[in-house]
Amino acid sequence: KAGVTQxxxxxxxxxxxxxxxxxxxxxxxxxxxxYQQTPGQGLQFLFEYFSETQRNKGNFPGRFSGRQFSxxxxxxxxxxxxxxxxxxxxxxxxxxxxxxxxxxxxxLTFGAGSRLTVL
Amino acid sequence: DQQVKQNSPSLSxxxxxxxxxxxxxxxxxxxxxxxxxxxxxxxxxFLISISSIKDKNEDGRxxxxxxxxxxxLSLHIVPSQPGDSAVYFCAARxxxxxxxxxxxxxxxxx
Numbered sequence: 001k002a003g004v005t006q007x008x009x010x011x012x013x014x015x016x017x018x019x020x021x022x023x024x025x026x027x028x029x030x031x032x033x034x035y036q037q038t039p040g041q042g043l044q045f046l047f048e049y050f051s052e053t054q055r056n057k058g059n060f061p062g063r064f065s066g067r068q069f070s071x072x073x074x075x076x077x078x079x080x081x082x083x084x085x086x087x088x089x090x091x092x093x094x095x096x097x098x099x100x101x102x103x104x105x106x107x108l109t110f111g112a113g114s115r116l117t118v119l
Numbered sequence: 120d121q122q123v124k125q126n127s128p129s130l131s132x133x134x135x136x137x138x139x140x141x142x143x144x145x146x147x148x149x150x151x152x153x154x155x156x157x158x159x160x161x162x163x164x165f166l167i168s169i170s171s172i173k174d175k176n177e178d179g180r181x182x183x184x185x186x187x188x189x190x191x192l193s194l195h196i197v198p199s200q201p202g203d204s205a206v207y208f209c210a211a212r213x214x215x216x217x218x219x220x221x222x223x224x225x226x227x228x229x
Binding site: 004033035040041042043044045048055056058090092107108109110111112113 | 123125128153155160161162165208210215216217218219220221222
């Protein structure tokens with residue numbers, strides 16, 4: 001089956017602009033999580049959506065927002081971009097909330113990411 | 120507040136030898152621990168996990184050990200192969216989200 005698809009893969013923006021990233025989860029997965037990866041910071045949790053509702057949120061400013069559609073596809077938006085927003089943004093889908101490993105059935109499956117560069 | 124720490128940013132191991140990647144955590148409420156592997160230009164992929172009620176889980180060449188009293192887990196890869204060269208992230212699960220460490224870059228050389 002198809003994996004998690006993220007678009008665009010690469011993009012360049014300038015400070016002050018906004019950006020929207022898209023994520024299509026694995027068919028049947030209803031949970032979509034977003035993570036930011038930067039050097040030295042690992043993967044930092046942004047938020048998680050399940051059945052079109054935000055279920056959990058990390059410690060990011062309000063400039064970072066997201067939504068989920070009825071087909072489980074998700075978008076995240078970053079407004080008023082700052083240089084420090086340059087990062088790899090990863091989307092992950094899973095069957096249920098939280099992402100864990102119950103006999104391997106509910107782990108997070110990641111997409112390849114969207115590489116954002118803010119100039 | 121980094122609740123999951125990987126203190127070694129990189130590790131270099133000869134092919135055929137054992138690779139040991141370490142991870143420390145601070146929160147006793149984590150119920151699962153996982154390891155993910157990430158190649159360049161790809162997303163992380165799940166490798167192996169362990170429940171907080173266990174102290175060892177093995178899957179082929181990969182074994183994860185959990186020491187709850189020390190709040191420490193480790194991933195052993197035996198024998199190491201060049202294809203294992205990647206960034207390894209440990210992750211710990213609270214009931215509602217996964218918290219990842221900063222990653223360790225493993226290089227396996229011939």
